Amino acid sequence: MIFAIEEINNNTELLPGIKLGYQILDSCAAVPVAVQAAFQLTNSGENIFYMNNNCSQSGMMASVIAESGSTPSISISRIIGSFDIPQVSHFATCACLSDKQQFPNFFRTIPSDAFQAVALAKLVKHFGWTWIGTVCSDSDYGNNGMASFLQAAQKEGICVEFSEAFHRTQPRKTEMVADVIRR
Known part of the structure; x- marks a missing residue:
């Protein structure tokens, strides 16, 4: 600077x-x-x-x-x-x-997550993945980005089975999210 x-x-x-x-x-x-x-x-x-x-x-x-x-x-x-x-x-x-x-x-000086969310949803659709689970960081970045992605995924006809958020300083929550993914 x-x-x-x-x-x-x-x-x-x-x-x-x-x-x-x-x-x-x-x-x-x-x-x-x-x-x-x-x-x-x-x-x-x-x-x-x-x-x-x-x-x-x-x-x-x-x-x-x-x-x-x-x-x-x-x-x-x-x-x-x-x-x-x-x-x-x-x-x-x-x-x-x-x-x-x-x-x-x-x-x-960088685009918002709205563009990234749409691109990720299109990528999921491109690979033919119609049933997915999502995980994000429990922060403004993660939660708002996930909300944008879920909206874009719905428009693309993608079924989201689960959507979990966690923060790296919460080991119990991290383990709970891992259990959800394993199911």
Whole structure:
């Protein structure tokens, strides 16, 4: 990220007369840490500074490039969206984030899961699999992606015998899902 910003700032043809500043906070992919960082950014009221040899310029935060995961992105977007601060994510694919009523300031550089769900349903149909079971992670990404897939599978005439969700930190639930698959 720093490299890209410095490359932009060092190229006088890209943004003439404008220098980008940045502040980097690491959420460690944890929702509580991401929420705390979002509140910190919105409540600080601090200017972001850019220093060069001739002068010091300041400006307000223009956007947040944040979070790869859908769940933290949803949380951050709900907070900073209230302040009309745009958020750009490079990896949050939950189709729910396409809802501009709920997330008017959320943008992404990758397609939503809706496309992946349709493609997976078409792949299942292509191979002639008409009766399947599904498993997903128990997260916004997994649950919303699965909902999109189940809808697409129904349109393709695919029967879904079971649909299970689990989180890797729940060994008992993982074992229950394994038992369902074995049946």
